Amino acid sequence: MSLQCGIVGLPNVGKSTLFNAISTGVAEAANYPFCTIEPNVGVVTVPDERLDVLTGLVKPQKVIPTIMEFVDIAGLVKGASQGAGLGNKFLANIREVDAIVHVVRCFQDENVVHVEGRVDPVFDKEIIDAELQLKDLESVEKKIQKLEKAARTGDAKAKVELDVLKQYKGVLESGQNARSLAIDPELKEAAIGDIQLLTAKPVLYVANVDETAMLTGNEYSEKLREAVKHEGAEVIVLCAAIESQIAEIEDEEEHEMFLSEYGLKESGLSKLIRASYALLNLITYFTAGVKEVRAWTIEKGWKAPKSAGVIHTDFEKGFIRAEVIKIADFEKYKSEAAVKEAGKMSVEGKEYVVEDGDIMHFRFNV
């Protein structure tokens, strides 16, 4: 299971710089075969200290972290929803991703052209939002037309959906994003699940600042933070130009030194990758054996059989039970045997909801 985050923003704000940093950022996770699916899709490993802890205790032959994909989407401009600057093609790229990383320029640099001729992150963000909203409005209106016909023939389901879609229309027309509509998840899925509204996708913002503001942020990033406060979205402050330099350092020690020289505890990229993972409502469970210690991605709320299914469909079909160790217990008792002896391993059935950090052992029968 691998989900995609699309990197979105105006032209020349640092999207590709950030993408390249992410894509070459093997320093954090040198043990995963980094690969590129397409030139603009990068597979990154999700940094996870717990995996290091487990590896230290189990000493496996192989360690496999979990992954995520980032897509570098070309810059959108004003009018993109009407096709300006190849707009429609890029908007289609956004439709395919699961979440959006919206990069906003918060750095001053006369040598880097700003398409609007000035640095104003809040206004920039609004340009992008407006284009995405216009595109969504188009999709919503199309579907409303279809549903109106069905509703007229007395289709009750169509009437319910129509009502929801009209609410979305209202939200979009008032210049808000579809995600701001508070609505029952099932109703939402029925109404807009098939049309993949761009502004319904979860979002986080990257304030791309200059080197001097990397630790503290600056007036621009503050303005952005203030402007998105009501959205409840996260704002990550980083300097894409520096991040891409840091990412190129493969030697782990040197990498650490570089970070500490800048006063950073961890790279902005690690922060961004973890935040994106959380944004998608993803959690990690582990399997731990001497052959392999591995992190697996599932969605929050998944029960044991479905979670087992990400390893192999047989695990789900033939699920019998799961033996679960909490990672804190593994750390405390140092081995599976010691955990068992202490009575800290639990045996769970089909209804067990897997928690972040669980170490799972599935019993199955095919």
Ligand SMILES: Nc1ncnc2c1ncn2[C@@H]1O[C@H](COP(=O)(O)OP(=O)(O)OP(=O)(O)O)[C@@H](O)[C@H]1O
């Ligand atoms: N934090 C920063 N400080 C200073 N310069 C930066 C910063 N981040 C990126 N840049 C510079 O900004 C320029 C544009 O960056 P980049 O190509 O990544 O933008 P982009 O958003 O991908 O643009 P496009 O939409 O045209 O593809 C580059 O010259 C890059 O080095």
Ligand SMILES: [Mg+2]
């Ligand atoms: Mg680019």
